[in-house]
Amino acid sequence: MIRLHHVPGSRSTRVLWLIEELGLDCQIVVWSLTDGSLRSPEFLALSPAGRIPALQIDGRAIFESGAIVQYLTEREGRLAPKPGEFARADFLEWVSFAETQANILQALNIQHIFLRPDSARSVPLMKLDTRRLAVTARALEGHLSRQDMLLAGGFSAADCMMGFNIEAVFRFLPKAEFPALAAYRDRMTARPAYRRALDRAGGDSIYQREFYELPDA
Structure with missing residues (x-):
């Protein structure tokens, strides 16, 4: 049995x-970001940083x-270039780039959504991370204007x-751009x-707005 430990709306x-x-068949075990x-010890035995x-x-x-994505593709022999193939480096680059972007999104989520009270937020950091996110989006825009x-x-x-x-990117950047x-x-x-996964994923436990504007300083 494959068992995925999951938070709705998260990277899982x-x-x-x-x-x-x-x-593949899998059982989903649902956790919360906010209940501790x-x-x-049960979850830290699975993920030592306490992350989904x-x-x-x-x-x-x-x-x-x-790491999970690489393991699954190598295990199943599908949906990734094999080690040693020319395109393998491209695959590894984009897998890592996705994590770079996701870490910026996480920082914006913390500032816009999870920090309480609002006075705890840092507007300069929010602006900085929004600019950093835009850099990643522009890189993708250029790449995806040439191929699907x-x-x-x-x-x-x-x-x-x-x-x-990308759904999260457009919570902070205007998709028209x-x-x-x-x-x-x-x-x-x-x-x-994707539609099947979304049906099983249990909705979104993170975002409550379509778009998050930067607050005034």
């Missing part, structure tokens, strides 16, 4: 999407979504890593496996 949705693309359970996702598979637990998927060979697990981010990225988001969200 990437792994669930890939599992659906690969046609991710710091419990964690995947129990093949008699062990794997943490970090990038991250890899020239077509859809891969790197698209599960990155495609999950990134038409190629918006079209990529539409292609990703139209995939049947």
